[in-house]
Amino acid sequence: AESRSFEYNESSQRVLFGKGVLAKLATEVAALGCKAPLLLTTPQQASAVQDLTQILNGHVAGSFTRATMHTPTDVTEEALVYAKTTNADCLLSIGGGSTVGLGKALSLRTGLPHICIATTYAGSEMTPILGETKNQQKVTRVDRAVIPKVVIYDVNLTLSLPTGMSATSGLNAMAHAVEALYAKDTSPIVRIFALEGIRALASSLPGVMENSQSIAFRSEALLGAWLCGKCLAMTTVALHHKLCHVLGGTLNLPHAETHAIVLPHALAYTAPDIPQVMKDLAEIIPHSEGDAIQGLNRLVSKLGIPSSLKALGMKEEDIELVTDNLMMLTFWNPRPVNKDSVQKMIRRAWLGEQAR
Ligand code: NAD
Known part of the structure; x- marks a missing residue:
């Protein structure tokens, strides 16, 4: 075997995983030496404020329930002004990437420790990445200070x-x-997390669709989400994430749907240069029959995911714009990004053709 060489950074983050672990919340707040959390969530999950207040026996400093997608800095400023009127000694976010983003933005600005209760599969709670928008511009920074403590x-x-x-x-x-499997800075531990994370999600998501109340399927999916979030935290992203970032930033397409549609196409583009990764993926994605792209296509159609970027409202003339904006970025991908080929790939995703 070739000699290996890699860097590995572990965070000092604490993770509690399991059915009913929320009951330990008060103990976790106390363990950080805190008494008065500021609760953060979205309008859609505002009812969580009552639930958390009850679990904490009323020991909360206040609540801000206007977390917004893409972490706009004006919302963060508003939350910051409000936070200063409270005696909050820590931040407690409950929700998906949007709420976690607000918690990260506030912890960066206040230095308060951040406890995060994750309720989607996006994985932001594991990463040192904070994407904020100001005047329609998304600025991403990587700073280990934004990693939630718990x-x-x-x-x-x-x-x-x-x-x-x-x-x-x-x-x-x-x-x-x-993307972590073929990242320039991948490592043996990332590979273990990635393959187990993909396996857990690919095998449980169809079950979640059939029975959304199944603890077994939900638990497996959440485990996968955690492992996949760890992968994002430990590696540098390539073509797939860069393209989704451009689609979100340039056209304001919805984050998760965009990722779901683009993944098989972006992977198919890179596939010729990553034969071992494709072989590994084909072994863990059900119904691949030796071809991971086929397995992914089947998974996406089984999950009833919108089939095309067109269905998300992207216009045909935007294909060129998105390609140009992508080409302006500098990033590494195992298969070099060639303008013509990548534009063809984007067109296929726009049309909703099967990835190949
Ligand atoms: P989201 O946080 O925007 O949530 C979508 C909606 O679902 C919200 O209204 C939310 O309140 C609601 N919701 C969340 N969990 C729920 C639950 N269990 N039950 C009912 N409703 C629930 O969506 P998301 O996909 O988790 O996050 C997307 C955002 O996260 C994007 O802005 C993206 O850029 C960011 N993100 C960042 C990172 C990172 O590392 N920085 C990683 C992934 C995503």
Whole structure:
């Protein structure tokens, strides 16, 4: 075997995983030396404020329930002004990537420790990445200071995640792990996390769609989400994430759906240069029959994911714009990004053709 060489950074993050682990919340707050969390969530999950207040016996400093997709800095500023009127000594976010983003943005600005209760499969709670938008511009920074101190994964909280969002958010998670397998800075431990994360999601998401209240399927999907989030935290992303970033930033397409549609296409583009990864994936994605792209295509259609970027509202003339914006970025991909070939791939995703 070739001699190996890699860097590995582990965070000092604490993770609690399991059915009903939310009951340990008060102990976790106390263990951080805190007494008065500021609760953060979205308007859609505002009812969580009462539930958490009850679990914490009323010991909360306040709540801010206007977390918004893509972490706009004006919302963060509003939350910051409000936070200063409270005596909050820590941040407690409950929700998906949007809420986690607000928690990260506030912890960066206040230095307060952040406890996160994750309720989607997006994985942001594992990463040092913070993407913020100001004047329609998305600025991403990587700073280990934004990694939440404690993350709680309680499968009970995922039962209410609508099936459509479970599917797209699950594919978003799988994309983190897929790209981690061929990242320039991949490592043996990333490979273990990635393959197990992809296997767990690919084998449980169809079950979640059929029975969204199944603890067994939900638990497996959440496990996969955690592992895939770890992969995103430990590697540098390539073509798939870069393209989704451009689609989201340029056209404001919805985050999780975009990832779900693009993944088979972006992987098919890179496939010729990553034969071993494709072989590994074909072994863990059900119904691959030796071809991971086929397995992914079948999974995507079984999950009822919107089939095309067109269905998300992208216009045909935007294909060129998106390609140009992508070509302006500098990033590494195992198969070099050639303008013509990548534009053809984007067109296929736009039309909703099967990835190949
Ligand atoms: P989201 O956080 O925007 O959630 C979508 C909606 O679902 C919200 O209204 C939310 O309140 C609701 N919801 C969440 N969990 C629920 C549950 N269990 N039951 C009922 N409703 C629930 O969606 P997301 O896909 O988790 O996050 C997307 C955002 O996260 C994007 O802005 C993306 O850029 C960011 N993200 C960041 C990272 C990172 O590492 N920084 C990683 C992945 C995603």
